Amino acid sequence: MxxxxxxxxxxxxxxxxxxxxxxxxxxxxxxxxxxxxxxxxxxxxxxxxxxxxxxxxxxxxxxxxxxxxxxxxxxxxxxxxxxxxxxxxxxxxxxxxxxxxxxxxxxxxxxxxxxxxxxxxxxxxxxxxxxxxxxxxxxxxxxxxxxxxxxxxxxxxxxxxxxxxxxxxxKSESTATLAVQVSDAEDAVQAMSAALKSPFEVNGAAYDPQDGRTFLRIEGFSDSVSYRLGQLRSVLTGCGEVKEIPDPAGLWQDLRDVKPFQGLDGDVWRISVKPSAAPEVSRRLAADQLLFDWGGGLIWARVSQGTDLRARLGAFDGHATLVRAGADTIETLGQFQPEPAEVKALTRGLRQRFDPRGLFNPGLMG
Missing domain, CATH: 3.30.465.10 (Uridine Diphospho-n-acetylenolpyruvylglucosamine Reductase; domain 3)
Known part of the structure; x- marks a missing residue:
């Protein structure tokens, strides 16, 4: 229709x-x-x-x-x-x-x-x-x-x-990106946190463990970007070797679209957590591949097909969404994090008011 x-x-x-x-x-x-x-x-x-x-x-x-x-x-x-x-x-x-x-x-x-x-x-x-x-x-x-x-x-x-x-x-007149070489997730989150807490308006903070680098983006007027980039280098002193990425547009598109996972086998999960908890949560994931965004607040994880990542994580402050998997796995585990009973009751009440006949995407969100 x-x-x-x-x-x-x-x-x-x-x-x-x-x-x-x-x-x-x-x-x-x-x-x-x-x-x-x-x-x-x-x-x-x-x-x-x-x-x-x-x-x-x-x-x-x-x-x-x-x-x-x-x-x-x-x-x-x-x-x-x-x-x-x-x-x-x-x-x-x-x-x-x-x-x-x-x-x-x-x-x-x-x-x-x-x-x-x-x-x-x-x-x-x-x-x-x-x-x-x-x-x-x-x-x-x-x-x-x-x-x-x-x-x-x-x-x-x-x-x-x-x-x-x-x-x-x-659109911003100018964009610049710094790459910080780090040894592990703790160092990556520390570098991203320092950058995001600074007054220099960082609007992109991601980490690729396979690449071993944290990426930090600044946008704005050219003179402002140049000044803030220099100041940000000072903020990152001691976080690892810092280099500027010459043409960052393609990099951020690849990070946005999770390109490192594309074409590879396995299920893909999207985990939202407090950035400070990202290193510990990522260890519990025991994933084949990881990618951090939002300063560590978003973790992409690629795992073996059929893996119940929520069971592997156990209790944690956040939620895990199954983004890519086979139909059987999605049916068994559900795409979205199960809601607590009180939230589930609220959700059910909202649906009853907006869609009283239960017509729209039944079962999709619990």
Whole structure:
């Protein structure tokens, strides 16, 4: 099912008698019911005001189309959304609705914020087939909720996005990256922590254990970047040998898209932790391959197929998401970290209000 208008989608949902899977560009390959509603027909930029740093687009609009429009005006999506296709071995075309629905955010999140932080408004179709506009008419079943924040990261379980409004920002005039040679995860996190605590506005902090280097990015006006880069070198004194990466754009794209894992066998997990806990958590993972982002707050882990990484980790302050695995493993372990009983009850209550018939992506998030 591929509706071409919001009205057509609303009528389609109102007439549903069975659950459906919600799909954007098909790049994530999530499981669920065979019956699928594809939002790619809802495409196009409805409003773009560069002077107001505001863009409004239909949910099925290709991300590439949006990035091209922004590039022409010297602007960008500040949250640097990841492209999952190389990691997952999928095709399709990422859409802005899919980015918002999964709250996809890249390395710049540690300084700029996540996708949800730049989301100004949404339109969506709820489980009753009603069109809801955040900030417009208020339906009694959503009164009191921050709908924008709820929809970002809900993975289509609360409603089908039809339109998103986003704040955008100017692209930086200059970018520079320092690489610090470190001996282990403790040294890497120490270097990243020192850089991020400094006043020099580091907006990328990643560590590749296989490469043995920590990468730190600064962006802004050329003179400012040059000054801050010099100051950051002083901050990193004693952390290891420091060198500047001559052309860092490709490096950060590779880190964003977890390129070191691409084309390799095994399951891929995404673990969110406190940066200070990253070294200990990474040891407990006993993974074949690791990659740190967000100053150590995000750990990518590649392990043998079928590994229950949550059981291996045991209790820890964070959550582990299964990003890539076979269908049997996903069905057995679940893609998302199981919620505590009280949170699960809250989630169930929200779904009952937004999707009372249980139509959208059932079973995806517990």
């Amino acid at each position: 591929k509706p071409k208008t919001e009205t057509e989608l609303a009528e389609m949902v109102a007439g549903l008698s069975h659950p459906v899977r919600i799909a954007g560009g098909g790049t994530r390959g999530i499981g669920g019911p065979d019956a699928t509603i594809h939002t790619v027909g809802l495409s196009g930029i409805n409003l773009y005001e560069p002077g107001a740093l505001t863009l409004v687009a239909q949910a099925g609009t290709p991300l590439a189309e949006i990035e091209a429009a922004l590039e022409a005006e010297g602007q960008q999506l500040p949250f640097e959304p990841m492209d999952h296709r190389g990691l997952l071995g999928t095709g399709g075309e990422p859409t802005i609705g899919g980015v918002v629905a999964a709250n996809i955010s890249g390395p710049r999140r540690i300084q700029a914020g996540a996708c949800r932080d730049f989301l100004l408004g949404v339109r969506y179709v709820d489980g009753n087939g009603q069109v809801i506009k955040n900030g417009g008419r208020v339906m009694k079943n959503v009164t009191g909720y921050d709908v924008v924040k709820l929809m970002a990261g809900s993975w289509g379980t609360l409603g089908i996005l039809t339109e998103v409004s986003l704040k955008v920002l100017p």
